Amino acid sequence: MTNTSLASDDGYGATLCALRSPLSEPLEHGALLLELVRCATLAANGHNTQPWRFELSPDVISIQPDLSRRTPVVDPDEHHLWVSLGCATENLVLAAAALGKHANVVFGTQQVHVALDNAMPLRSPLVDAIFQRQCTRAEYDGQPMPTDVLQELTRAADRRGVRLLLLTERAKIEGVLDYVTQGNSAQIRNRAFVNELKNWIRFNEADALAAGDGLFSRLTGNPTLPRWLGNMMFSMLLSEKSENEKCVKQMRSSAGVAVFVGEHADPAHWFEVGRAYEHFALAAATLGVRTAFLNQPVEVPAVRTQFAQWLGLGAGRPDLVVRFGRGPRMPYSLRRPVAEVIVR
Ligand SMILES: Cc1cc2nc3c(=O)[nH]c(=O)nc-3n(C[C@H](O)[C@H](O)[C@H](O)COP(=O)(O)O)c2cc1C
The missing domain is CATH 3.40.109.10 (NADH Oxidase)
Known part of the structure; x- marks a missing residue:
């Protein structure tokens, strides 16, 4: 490669x-x-x-x-x-x-x-x-996606029990962005959310390699730091304003947003949503299209209810929010060795 x-x-x-x-x-x-x-x-x-x-x-x-x-x-x-x-x-x-x-x-x-x-x-x-x-958390080029590519992405996500809403009009993308920033603000004000996230951040290469899991800071374009400094800086520097500004830039640079909706809100359908999403993301990768989640609207229950109504889903539950577009590749994430995930 x-x-x-x-x-x-x-x-x-x-x-x-x-x-x-x-x-x-x-x-x-x-x-x-x-x-x-x-x-x-x-x-x-x-x-x-x-x-x-x-x-x-x-x-x-x-x-x-x-x-x-x-x-x-x-x-x-x-x-x-x-x-x-x-x-x-x-x-x-x-x-x-x-x-x-x-x-x-x-x-x-x-x-x-x-x-x-x-x-x-x-x-x-x-x-x-x-x-x-990969989930590419970069800014994209802001260009619309040709119809044939949108059709191929739509086909890739086609799965029984799962609906795909593909939003490409600027007004619609702005509408989703409103819910992203609402959800983001709620999450950053929630200390338990921030602490949980911090636990999964790997602030330097040595920690990322030792764990083989988590979110390595360089993947989001952030510098690498000693763990003690990363932990300190993370809580100090993470702000509602700067994170929302980042989401605005990311969303406005995207060609569109894919919202995945399972027919029912239960583990079996969430599993099917995962299969549809992965197929979509793999097809996108073959087409040189980058994808990244902005799941804040589906992660905060109060925002999710309003987001569902705005999408016209009534009591239905939107499962995933994925932006897509063309842009640079970012560094790749690690995994734990296969031997560590095998049941003995
Ligand atoms: C159900 C689910 C929810 C996710 N939510 C987010 C999210 O809100 N924001 C984000 O940046 N990435 C999100 N991700 C992406 C993961 O962080 C990513 O898949 C993981 O770090 C591995 O990186 P990779 O996909 O680039 O291999 C989500 C992934 C899944 C499957």
Whole structure:
């Protein structure tokens, strides 16, 4: 892979190169299962907590929620956790197809049961995108997206039980932005939210590498700092005003916003929303389209209710808010080693 974000002249870059190397085609079945787990863990997931475990048997991979990695303040009902498991499952299913396995997925709240049967290998560009996709928290170029690209993104998100609202008119984008800043202000005034977020920030490369999880400060364009200084500066410098200004710039530079809405507000549908979102994000990556969440409107219950009404959803629950557009790639996030997420 040749891009500056994956330069391997340092520990972080070298780890990324191994983590995000293209799909290998193992000859041995055990190695194939591990390769599928690596692909699954590269999925989007809330705060990069990686709230999953994988139990392997010869023809079944069981994906289980890791409740020790919950984020109870931002995600009190485990909505994001189930979305994250959906994202991981989508990567796994696509990678399995490329390696000659048909994956039959059965959702359950104790585990997602993925049975693997032999099939003709089905290679799709989406599989290569598993290693390229990222949440790109940069400003985009502000240009509209051509209709054919919007149609392809819409097709990619098509999934039973999930609706996609694609908003591209400037007035609509401004409307979403209003809810983003309302939600953002509420979150930054909430000390528990700020403390939970701070716990998942990795302020320097050494901490990011040691943990293999969390939100590395450089990914959002922030400087790296010793942990003690980062902790101190984070609480001092995080302000409603500066964060809202950042959201305004990010949103106004985007070509549009995708809102994902599950048919029902329950774990099974949140899981399906995750699968639809991941497929959408992978398709976007193949088209050179960047994506990033601005989920504040769906994370603060009072704002979510108003946002749902504004969208015309009535009592329906909007699940995810994703902006998209063209822009620079940002550094990539890490994952924990595959061995750490396997149930023994
Ligand atoms: C359910 C869910 C909610 C998320 N919410 C946000 C969010 O509000 N803001 C944000 O910047 N990223 C959000 N993310 C993105 C994650 O932080 C990101 O996927 C994770 O850090 C891994 O990075 P990567 O997707 O670039 O590999 C969310 C991801 C998921 C799956």
